[in-house]
Amino acid sequence: xxxxxxxxxxxxxxxxxxxxxxxxxxxxxxxxxxxxxxxxxxxxxxxxxxxxxxxxxxxxxxxxxxxxxxxxxxxxxxxxxxxxxxxxxxxxxxxxxxxxxxxxxxxxxxxxxxxxxxxxxxxxxxxxxxxxxxxxxxxxxxxxxxxxxxxxxxxxxxxxxxxxxxxxxxxxxxxxxxxxxxxxxxxxxxxxxxxxxxxxxxxxxxxxxxxxxxxxxxxxxxxxxxxxxxxxxxxxxxxxxxxxxxxxxxxxxxxxxxxxxxxxxxxxxxxxxxxxxxxxxxxxxxxxxxxxxxxxxxxxxxxxxxxxxxxxxxxxxxxxxxxxxxxxxxxxxxxxxxxxxxxxxxxxxxxxxxxxxxxxxx
Numbered sequence: 001x002x003x004x005x006x007x008x009x010x011x012x013x014x015x016x017x018x019x020x021x022x023x024x025x026x027x028x029x030x031x032x033x034x035x036x037x038x039x040x041x042x043x044x045x046x047x048x049x050x051x052x053x054x055x056x057x058x059x060x061x062x063x064x065x066x067x068x069x070x071x072x073x074x075x076x077x078x079x080x081x082x083x084x085x086x087x088x089x090x091x092x093x094x095x096x097x098x099x100x101x102x103x104x105x106x107x108x109x110x111x112x113x114x115x116x117x118x119x120x121x122x123x124x125x126x127x128x129x130x131x132x133x134x135x136x137x138x139x140x141x142x143x144x145x146x147x148x149x150x151x152x153x154x155x156x157x158x159x160x161x162x163x164x165x166x167x168x169x170x171x172x173x174x175x176x177x178x179x180x181x182x183x184x185x186x187x188x189x190x191x192x193x194x195x196x197x198x199x200x201x202x203x204x205x206x207x208x209x210x211x212x213x214x215x216x217x218x219x220x221x222x223x224x225x226x227x228x229x230x231x232x233x234x235x236x237x238x239x240x241x242x243x244x245x246x247x248x249x250x251x252x253x254x255x256x257x258x259x260x261x262x263x264x265x266x267x268x269x270x271x272x273x274x275x276x277x278x279x280x281x282x283x284x285x286x287x288x289x290x291x292x293x294x295x296x297x298x299x300x301x302x303x304x305x306x307x308x309x310x311x312x313x314x315x316x317x318x319x320x321x322x323x324x325x326x327x328x329x330x331x332x333x334x335x336x337x338x339x340x341x342x343x344x345x346x347x348x349x350x351x352x353x354x355x356x357x358x359x360x361x362x
Contacts, residue, residue, distance in 0.1 A: 063300025070293030076316025104251025161224030
C-alpha cells in the first residue's frame with residue numbers, strides 16, 4: 001500500500017550509473033581520445049622500413065666501381081711494365097704472355113677443390129674455349145703493339161676500339177640500349193681517345209719505321225675488337241664457377257698458342273736482371289687481377305660502359321709513361337686524358353643517380 005501511495009519504486013542508484021555510462025559511451029563527444037595518457041608509438045604498415053633507406057648501390061654501379069678500381073687502375077700498369085721489360089732485356093711479347101698465363105694455371109686447384117670440371121660443362125665448353133682464344137689474341141696484340149708504339153697510345157687505341165665495338169655488339173646482338181647520359185659518356189671517352197691518338201697518327205714517318213708504327217696501331221685496334229667479342233661471349237656463359245673456369249682456360253689456351261709461336265716467330269730470352277723479373281711478376285699479378293675484375297663487372301653492367309670506365313687505364317699508362325719511362329707526353333695527351341676522366345665521371349654519376357631514383361620509388 002505504501003508503495004502504491006508513494007508511486008513507482010525508486011530506481012536503484014547502481015542501475016542509473018550503468019545507464020549513464022552506456023549513454024556516455026554512445027555519445028560522440030565522449031569518444032574522443034584521452035590526451036592525458038601517452039599514446040603508444042605507432043608503426044603503420046604503409047611506411048617503408050629502415051632497410052629500404054639503407055639499401056646499397058645497384059649491381060650495375062658495383063660492377064662499374066670494380067671495373068674502375070680493380071680493372072682499369074691495375075691494367076694501367078701492365079703496358080708500361082711490359083715496355084720496361086722489353087727495353088731492359090728485349091723480352092718478346094709472346095714470352096711475356098707465357099709468363100702471364102702461368103699465373104692463371106693455379107686456379108685449377110680451386111676448381112678441383114670445388115669438384116668442378118676444369119674445362120667447364122660440355123654444353124658451353126666450345127664457347128668457353130672461344131672466349132679464351134679471343135682474350136689470348138687480344139692480349140697478344142696488345143703486347144706486340146706496346147713494343148713499337150708508345151704504351152699510352154697503344155692502350156688508348158685498344159680501349160677505344162673495345163668500347164665502340166662493345167656498344168655496337170650489345171646494340172645489335174642483345175638489343176640492349178643505353179640512356180642519353182651513357183651515350184654522352186661513351187662519346188666523350190671516345191673523343192678523348194681520338195684527341196690523344198690523332199696527332200700521332202697524323203705524323204707517321206715514311207719508310208720502315210712508319211710501317212711498324214702503323215702496324216702497332218692496327219694490332220692495338222684488333223686487340224680491342226677481340227676484347228669486345230670476348231666480353232660478349234662471356235656474358236652468355238651461365239654455369240657455376242664460370243669465372244675461375246674461364247680464367248684457367250685463358251692460361252691453358254695461352255700456353256698452347258704462345259709456346260709454339262715463341263719458337264717459330266720470335267727468339268726466347270731469359271731475363272737476367274732483377275728489374276726484368278720484377279716487371280714480369282708485376283705484369284702477371286696485375287693482369288690477373290684486371291682479368292677477374294673485368295669479367296665480374298661485365299656481368300653486372302653494360303659491356304660498353306665497362307669498357308668506357310676501363311679508359312682510366314689510359315690515364316694511368318700516360319702518367320707512368322711520363323714519370324717512369326720518361327717518354328714525352330704531348331699537351332693533346334693531357335687534354336684527352338681530362339676528357340676521358342670527365343666522361344667516366346658522367347657515366348658514374350648517371351648510374352648513381354639512377355640508384356637514388358630507384359630507392360625513392362621503392
